[in-house]
Amino acid sequence: MSATHAIGDTVVLTGRSMRHITRSVDTIITTAIMPVAMMLLFVYVFGGAIDTGSVAYVNYMLPGILLMTVASGVAYTSLRIFNDVQGGVFERFQSMPIARSSVLWAHVLTSLVANVISLAVVLAVAVVIGFRSGASVLAWLGIAGVLVLFTLGLTWLAIGAGLSAKTMEGASAFAYPLIFLPFISSAFVPTETMPTVVQAFAEHQPVTPIVNTLRALIEQQPVGTDGWLAVAWCLGILVVAHALALAAYRRRSA
Amino acid sequence: MTATATAIRVEGLEKSYDELAVLRGVDLHVEQGSIVALLGSNGAGKTTLVRILSTLLRADAGTASVQGYDVAAQAADVRESISLTGQFAAVDEILTGRENLMLVARLRHLPDAGRVADDLLARFDLVEAGARKVATYSGGMRRRLDIAMSLIGEPPVVFLDEPTTGLDPQARTEVWASVKELAARGTTVLLTTQYLEEAERLADRIAILHEGRIIADGTLADLKQLFPPAHVEYVEKQPTLEEIFLAIIGAEQKS
Numbered sequence: 001m002s003a004t005h006a007i008g009d010t011v012v013l014t015g016r017s018m019r020h021i022t023r024s025v026d027t028i029i030t031t032a033i034m035p036v037a038m039m040l041l042f043v044y045v046f047g048g049a050i051d052t053g054s055v056a057y058v059n060y061m062l063p064g065i066l067l068m069t070v071a072s073g074v075a076y077t078s079l080r081i082f083n084d085v086q087g088g089v090f091e092r093f094q095s096m097p098i099a100r101s102s103v104l105w106a107h108v109l110t111s112l113v114a115n116v117i118s119l120a121v122v123l124a125v126a127v128v129i130g131f132r133s134g135a136s137v138l139a140w141l142g143i144a145g146v147l148v149l150f151t152l153g154l155t156w157l158a159i160g161a162g163l164s165a166k167t168m169e170g171a172s173a174f175a176y177p178l179i180f181l182p183f184i185s186s187a188f189v190p191t192e193t194m195p196t197v198v199q200a201f202a203e204h205q206p207v208t209p210i211v212n213t214l215r216a217l218i219e220q221q222p223v224g225t226d227g228w229l230a231v232a233w234c235l236g237i238l239v240v241a242h243a244l245a246l247a248a249y250r251r252r253s254a
Numbered sequence: 255m256t257a258t259a260t261a262i263r264v265e266g267l268e269k270s271y272d273e274l275a276v277l278r279g280v281d282l283h284v285e286q287g288s289i290v291a292l293l294g295s296n297g298a299g300k301t302t303l304v305r306i307l308s309t310l311l312r313a314d315a316g317t318a319s320v321q322g323y324d325v326a327a328q329a330a331d332v333r334e335s336i337s338l339t340g341q342f343a344a345v346d347e348i349l350t351g352r353e354n355l356m357l358v359a360r361l362r363h364l365p366d367a368g369r370v371a372d373d374l375l376a377r378f379d380l381v382e383a384g385a386r387k388v389a390t391y392s393g394g395m396r397r398r399l400d401i402a403m404s405l406i407g408e409p410p411v412v413f414l415d416e417p418t419t420g421l422d423p424q425a426r427t428e429v430w431a432s433v434k435e436l437a438a439r440g441t442t443v444l445l446t447t448q449y450l451e452e453a454e455r456l457a458d459r460i461a462i463l464h465e466g467r468i469i470a471d472g473t474l475a476d477l478k479q480l481f482p483p484a485h486v487e488y489v490e491k492q493p494t495l496e497e498i499f500l501a502i503i504g505a506e507q508k509s
Binding site for chain 2: 005008009012013016019020023024087088089091092093094095096097098252253
């Protein structure tokens with residue numbers, strides 16, 4: 001199998017799964033609606049009671065909301081894989097003379113595009129309710145880079161979940177704890193206000209350094225060690241999730 | 255090798271899931287251009303055998319080859335020579351029928367995917383439905399589309415795993431016609447079925463898979479000889495419900 005075929009097959013298959021998104025725009029809306037509702041709730045209801053110093057609250061909590069958007073978006077990635085496996089389409093592709101990796105990569109690319117669109121929708125709403133940032137182009141590239149890396153990691157988790165799920169509910173259930181994770185982090189309230197045990201957890205889970213990094217980039221503050229921690233967590237999640245997904249993939253033909 | 259070449263050769267194939275031995279030494283030879291029906295009850299191992307032959311599953315022991323290529327060592331070559339129609343119509347519901355066909359044509363790297371799709375829509379009587387989402391298709395239409403997708407690129411060997419399970423009698427007749435047409439073009443067909451009538455109507459040879467082994471293999475005439483000689487008996491032939499059903503809808507459609 002030549003490399004050009006692998007790329008060509010990936011392009012054809014990505015075109016196919018992109019149609020699944022453009023023909024059910026509701027998946028994009030559902031992905032964005034929960035984080036947007038959460039954002040409105042925090043900005044207009046809880047936000048007034050939370051002291052975030054000189055930072056506007058909408059700016060403070062946006063990074064956490066963006067991570068939540070990705071976590072709810074990848075549930076659909078898992079569902080799309082699960083439906084392919086369940087409907088036999090996956091086996092049809094596997095028995096065809098195409099690069100086998102292209103079947104998974106098409107889903108990865110589609111997940112990336114779908115999440116970028118959802119993130120853009122959430123960001124647009126944030127701007128409407130008062131989000132402003134003087135961040136440089138370079139800082140925005142950093143923000144985009146971290147978000148893409150985070151999305152890739154969660155996407156491979158979703159692929160593993162979709163390949164090994166037995167039911168439709170099971171395929172998307174893995175995303176719930178991920179959606180919840182930002183609550184026990186520095187995403188909505190400063191961690192210093194939490195009880196010791198909760199604080200210890202909050203400060204040592206991946207969301208906190210990722211949120212801190214995004215926030216520092218938005219606020220034009222120095223990123224510090226959080227930047228390296230964030231990238232390390234994202235890469236770590238990516239490597240582990242990729243290995244888990246490939247293991248789930250191999251189990252299908254053992 | 256004899257005058258007619260062997261398209262599928264299976265020797266001593268074994269496969270277990272944990273403790274459960276599904277295939278326990280399967281031997282099977284399928285000649286080029288023939289239709290062979292693999293007959294067996296549910297759980298006999300038919301699907302397992304087809305999945306090994308189509309490189310989706312690895313065997314524990316024994317060898318299998320398709321068009322001379324070993325399914326384990328030369329999987330990519332095997333995939334060039336086969337197509338699989340699984341137990342459930344593997345079609346993309348969100349795409350239209352025509353898009354499904356074009357998708358497979360592109361993945362088989364054929365030059366004019368649109369024309370390939372249109373030809374097959376015509377051949378399988380799906381022209382009018384071609385622009386509709388597959389989600390709106392009936393069971394028979396899905397199966398026809400599924401089989402049409404399997405023919406793209408004209409693979410010399412086609413596996414059909416229970417192609418008519420869950421179809422109404424009319425759709426079943428349509429699928430049978432498609433399979434016969436395939437064989438008429440020289441394609442080797444290995445189909446699994448639990449319907450005796452299906453095997454009898456379609457197959458040149460019938461192999462019976464029972465408890466993980468092929469316990470009988472031959473033409474219908476060969477298999478009939480395994481039974482004691484027929485004795486003559488006079489019975490009044492009643493039409494079956496299926497014949498009545500088909501006669502009534504046939505009349506309905508003509509009027």
